[in-house]
Amino acid sequence: MSFMLKRIYDGFLYKPDKLQIHPLMGISIIFVQFGFLVLNKNWVLALLLTFIIFENVIFKNIRGSLSILWALLPIIVPLGGLTYIFGGWLLVYRVLMRLLVGGLGFSFFFSIVNPSDLTRSLEKLKIPAKIALIPSLALMMIPRIAKDAEDTFTTLKIRGEIKGFFLRWLPKVLAIFIASVIYRSEFLAQSLYFKGFGIQRRTHYRKISFRWVDLFRLFIWSSFIVCFILFDRYDLFYFFI
């Protein structure tokens, strides 16, 4: 468990030294990915995964994506096995592709989108600050919660509380973990209160602008959408194979 939590933390942590992306580009790409994920087209899943791996490489998030792959491994193996038993190879392919696209896509998004910049961009779009802060807090809290959970797990491990069959200790770990999440959210609310969040329209200490790299990604994703529509409409995929 500690192994997974550590990797979730590594895989979902924002990396300020990496190539950055305009937050609105990042969030729209995540939505597009979700749109494609709900489609039941097998070739789209393969193409989507290739795209996301390509993006992770371009944006130098290889470490993050490898971390997520490791974290997913203990889920992939039993899930793959069960799906094979109940649904066969095609279902295994569909389930695992979705898992990988989701995991790697989010790792990419979390690693290169600055949570505070996301709030700033949404605020620029006239979205109320209280709503604009929500995705940013989610981006910030997920790696932090993973770290808290890992610390809790490690301390319990050293205390000798984690031994034997996992169902014996897991409820205990989860109870402590949930309590710590509730407390953290309580403290976060207090922090927003005494730091004056939401009392007036905020200023931004730096500007976020579109750069060439954002336009390049916009082009790639637009091409992907156009290709999909063309392929789907005229059955070009079958024509190529």
Place this chain on the structure above:
Amino acid sequence: MLKVKDLTVKYPTQRSYALKSVNFEAQIGEFIVVAGASGSGKSTLAQVLMTLIPNFTKAEISGDVSFNNLSFNEFTRENLVNTLGYVPQYPSDFTTSLLVEEEIVFLLENLAIDSEEILSSLNQVLEELGISKLKRRLIPELSSGELQRVFLASALAFTPPIIILDEPIARIDPKTEVKLVELLRNLADKGHLVIAFEHRLDYIATKADRLIILKKGKIVSDEHPSKNIEMLEEIDPPELSLIDSKNKYKILSLENHIDSKRIISRIKDANTSELFKLENKKPSDTAISLNHVNFRYNNKSNWILKDINLQFRKGESIGLMGINGCGKSTLMKVILGVEKVKEGEVWHKGRRIKNVRKGKKDSIYVPENAKLFLIGPTPVKDLERQLRNEEEVMEIYSKFKMQKLMKRKLYHLSEGERRLFALINSFHFQEDFILLDEPTIALDKKGRTILLELVKTAKNKGNTVILASNDPRIVTSLDRLIVIEKGNICLDGPPREVLYNLEQHTNLIPNQTVRFIQKLEKETGLSLPRILNPKEFNVLLKEAE
């Protein structure tokens, strides 16, 4: 003017009052320190001043708090934020951003301050606190001391008329302590009201205008520190105030209140040659050994620990010191096997430790966040998980006079009380190695005495105790002190040797008694014995008589 009138606070879960009829007034430009034992109501008072009680924590509250004749009940949030700045006791729970610079500017952005002004405040405060290097660092990657300084920066970037700090120097080293206290003093002189709730009063009390002492929720004294410092003797006395307190030298700090001529005239004739010599102890068996250990969190990051070679012996108590972020906590995690070493080896009693999951359990660790350690609903239930004998548990708590609190829910205890229970429980796990990360945070004198007693008992049993702490009140009482700087071991030896060479070899400064002796030596040309604490100084004074 801040006015607190007949303030009474009672938590619904407790029978006694957290604060009872608290009255005080404070003027802009004052620097006030509030002291008191753990559970005396310090944090409650801080939270009432910040209006977190009753807005976030349920409590029956009566009386009034007002600023410039406007009651806090009538304050809008805008008023509140523009009037009060707050540095909480556990900053890690209160972060709102991932990057240091964004955490600092968050408040300024919320107050709609102009971007250029924000940037200049940001750079200025980073420089003042010496944390410019942290600007682009990620908050989860900071050490607790670094994070405390970041939070201070966020409160100081926008300097409201009143600044409230809950244990601002609990995690920082003595050198930063001096810098920070000077900064707070300057702020007060520039026209801010600074109220610090603190246990470590060695330096801060010397610079304060007033010392308010809380006892069981009541103010028992509110005067200039030179007038009421002796009242702290049973709670949190500043180090130097304990020097010959019977003769009332009233030594508060190195700079002021020192009657050094009288002291020198007394000690110069003392036969000091036999006093406080280094003891030659017989070395016991090696318990833990680290051979050429190098550690970093990933292949691209900098080395956190560099070529560490250490041997810890059975029955030894060791202190790890170093400026914030130097690698103390990481070294502890490496010793425990929580962090896998990249190069080198860690051995426990002749068995190589690769990973805590694979190792046989032989250590116990209390992290800095004591909340993580205790898992029972109450301290007594937590210890019963380990000992399974109610009578034995009762006996342990009675010995430390903690019976009154032992059945209280963990989340209803104060931070100091919770930490003390975590420490007591950890020493009864019957493990060979006991590792404690910043164990003195929020502890009062009683807590520290209990901790030293626990360490002594564990040592007598042959256990090895390792503490990561910069708190001079504890490290001077240990067998050995290791100073880490930028991942290297700079000094390693008995505290008497290490502390007297500290300034020469590291960026740290020693505790006040050592600095005091060094100052006396410089002034008089005398060669004085290497005294570590006021207790030893009093032995010297007695010898002189």
